[in-house]
Structures are given as structure tokens and as C-alpha cells.
Amino acid sequence: MDELIDILKGIHPEVDYETEEALIDSRIFDSFDIVTLVGQLTEEYDIEIGPEDLLPENFNSAKSIYELVCRLMEE
């Protein structure tokens, strides 16, 4: 989780990822940020994130992103 927070901080350092639960719904992350994040997650965790995974509920908080990463690592 700490690794993930570091990646997220690299994109938007001003966000409190411990509490924020609407990264997409509040438009904190835009499509450019999402693609940047996907690129870094793919490389860091050696996973494959497809367009079907790009749903707001998967990217709204650090926790949901972490869960997505764990699920894809298991697959």
C-alpha cells in the first residue's frame, strides 16, 4: 500500500490518500492522470490493466486501486 501511495503522490502530491474516496467523482484525477497511473501500475506490479478495469469505482480511492492491483496480481 505504501508503494502505491508513493505512486499516487507522484501524480497529485496535494491529495490526502488516506481519506479521499472520490478521486474520479470529484474530478481530482482526469483521464491524463488515469493513463499515467495505469502506466506506472503496469510497470511496478507487472499486471495488465484493460479498458474494462477503468471504472470510477476502481479508481476512486487508494484502497480501491489497491484492491484492483491485488485482484489483477492474483489473475
Added chain:
Amino acid sequence: MSFVSFSFALFVAAAVLFYYLIPVRYRYLVLLIFSLLFYYLACGKYIIYILLASLVTYISSMLMEKEKQKVQVLFPAEETAADRNKKKEAKEWLKKRLKRIMIIDLLLVFGTLSVLKYSEFVFANINLFRLLFFGDRKLRGLGDLVLPLGISFYTFQAAGYIIDLYYKRIDAEKNPFKLMLFVTFFPQIIQGPISRFKDLSPTLFAGNRFERENIRKGLYYILFGVAKKLIIADRLSLFVQRSSAFYKDVNGTYLLLTILFYSLQLYADFSGGINITIGTARLFGVEVTENFARPFFSKSVAEYWRRWHITLGTWFRDYIFYPISISKNLMNLGKKVSRVSSFFGKRTSLYTATIVVWALTGLWHGAEWRYVVWGLLNGIIMCVSAELEPLYAWLNRKAGWKDDSFLHKAFSIIRTFLIMSFLRIFDLSFEGIRMALSILKRILLRQGGITMSRLEELGLSQNDLIISLAGIALLFVISMLQRKKSIYERLMGLSLPCRWVICTLSVALILVFGYYGLGYSGADFIYMQF
């Protein structure tokens, strides 16, 4: 049949009447019959295209469903639950099958759109190429093909449905008539919005019961839309058309006024039309997605496109931008580029996808190079803005401007409005890119005075100018009021007598100041041509 015509009002009234007279479970059929009737009255025999698009979409969706059932037989749940490799194999097998069906479907629906909308453009460019390299040998095109009403909108909506099925975001609609209604629903056929199945289908198919709230909300929306269209958009239309047609005969100040008025005309026209769409749908209890979120209050071009024609933007984002930008090929290319330059490597997939999306967005608006250039300029500005963000932040710090200060916000909003208005020159320049550059040159280098008599010659009398400016000011105030609550919610917060006064006043304003009447043919909605 124009949205702002007596015949359309009668048509909608008849549809509403039948809708609520028929038993609840058949109400979607009333909407389907009226949608097909609307399309037939507008396009006659060309209705065949939308029928075929619906049929192809339905068949594809059923074939996909069949594959989903087949995978359960070939790979039973008890086997895949116990064996991870088996589960992966089943997933891959299904993905491959669904992809095949999706590609065939998209080739058919986009193939039709391409032939009807883009074949002349392609042939013209091939001929130009042949002329340059092989003399004057000419390929004959397919002739003047009629572009069916709303084809760009319903094609995208139908394609979105199939792509969502492929990604398993929705379940297939098994009733062919319901699916046909989703593709042909008449209030949104002229100029969108491009609805998603999961958003539109619940209220579209439900067979909604009569509720006064729906009728009231629907009529308010329609009233607001008609006011925007008749008081502002159609009033500015003549001036914008004439001054752009005679761009060689007017100085740059008139042209600057033209592009600023064109931005406002386009907004009043398109958002007014969308208000009518949302309002008409609401009369049946159907909830259509909003397509605008006060776009002229955007502080950047990227934000503007998240607030203008929202459904087209999200369509391109979800179905083109994301799949391209996170595709394996582009990601790998990014890694290769990173070996040479880490800066470019990180940006390869992001900016390639951005440029592709904006070239396509340009082409969506019209089969001409000026639209492609317009789209590409939007994309380039977004990429450059993203890169310049640190510089902006540094400049703001130096100037002591805070991001949320009024001055900074006002500056960003006006800058974005001006950029978008200047980009619209390509939209206005019906003769092509050369005309756009000529208008731009005149605006920048040939400023001059403006006289009322010249404005009148160009189709904007003093009264028109005053009414337009008052209308724009009112629209601005309404947009400001909508910051936290929609204008409808604000209206509902008022007492009944107040609401009656506002409504009566709105109708009176339309009757007195609207562009309509015998001998006047209202301008078509601009987005109808797309």
C-alpha cells in the same frame, strides 16, 4: 420537423397522450412507434439505415449472449472455480469470441457511417494525390449520398452498447423492440446526447406512470431551450452567417465580433436543443443525460471539453482514448522510447492517444480537413497545456496569484473562452482552411471601426444587438445561479405565484423577442448537420 415548430409540439402532445393512455407494460412500444414515425417523417425511405443499424446491433448482442452461455457449458463453474488456469482459459476463450463479434458489428455500423459521410472526402483526397503524382486521372466517387438524420449520434450510441457488452459492463437487451427504441428514441435523434445504455434504459423501458413533476420539469426545460434557441441563437445566426460569408469585405473587428457571437450562438443553439431533448423525454418520465455543465466557466481547454458536449467527450474517452492509451502496443512503444528519452517515453501513449482522439473528434464533426485541423489544434493545446502546468504554477507564485483567487479564475475563464472562440474559426470557415487563416489574419492585422449601419447590413440591427446582449447577460446570470443548484431546483424553491410570473414572463419574452412567425423559417440546429 423542427424541434421549435408547431407540428413538433402537436407530435409530442399526441405521443404523450397515447403514452399515458396505453397500459404501463406497452408504453415503450408507443415511444418506439412515435420514434419511427418521427424518423420516417424527417427522412422517408432513409429510415432503412437506422433500422439496419438497430438490427445489426441486436443480432450482434444476441450472438454475444450465446457465446456467454456457451462458455458456461464448455467451462463449467465447478471446474473453473477449482482450477485457476482453467478459469483463465475460459476468460480468454470468451474474450476472443466476443471480440470477433464486436469487430464485425463495428465494421458494419461504422462502415455505413464511413461510406455515407466520408466517401466523398476520401475520393477527393485520392484524386488530389493522383493529380499531384500521376497527372489528372480521376476516380469517380459514389456520387452525392444522402446523410441520414442523426447518423453520427445513433451510430455512436449503438456502437457504445456493443462495446459495453464486450466489456461486460451491461447485460444484453433481449427484447428487439426495446433495443430498437434505445437506438431510435426520437427526442435525442437530431443532435444527441449520445446516451449510454445503462443510463438511459431504466427509465426508457420502464413504462413510467403519469407524474405531474415529470410534466412540469419537462415543460420548464422545453421553455428554457426554446428561449435560448429563438431569442439568442436564431437572432445571432443571420449576422454570423453573413459576416463570415462576406469576410473579405469586413474588417477584423467585425470578424472578432463574429467569432465571439458564434461561440455564444452555438452554445445557445446546442444547449437549447439539448434542453428541449431532455424536457421532451421527461414528459414521458425518461431521464436523458445532461450534455452541458456551464462550459464557458471552464478554466482550461481540457476542462471545457469535460463540460461541453459531455456525452461525446466521454464516448471518445472511454471507447477510444483509454483503449489506445493503455494498449500493450503503445505501452511497449513508450518503454522503447524511454530508453532514448525518459521524458518522451512517459508521454508516448498519452499524447499519441490524445492526438488520435482529437483527429477523430474533428472528423466526427465533418468530413473536411478544416475539422481535422480544428480537432488537432484542440488536442495539441491540451498536451502543451499539460506540459506548461509547472510554468503556470511558477508564474502564479511569482505574481502572487492564488489558484482560487477571483482574478486568477476570471483570467483563466476569459482566456479559455477566447481560445475556444478562435478555434471555432475553422468551424465557421465553410470554404476551408485558407478561409480560416484569412479570417484569423484579418482579425489580428486589420482591426477597424464598427458602425451600426454596417452591422445592420450584416443582419444585426440595433434592436437585435440589444436583445442579444440582454439575452446573453441573462444566460450568464442563470449560469452563475446554477453553480450549486440547477435552475430548475432554484425555480422549485420559489413560491407558486413567483413561478407563474417567471413562466409567463418567459413565454412573453419568447413571443415578443423570439425569431419565428409566418414567412420565417427557423434556422436548423447547428449540431444536426454533424
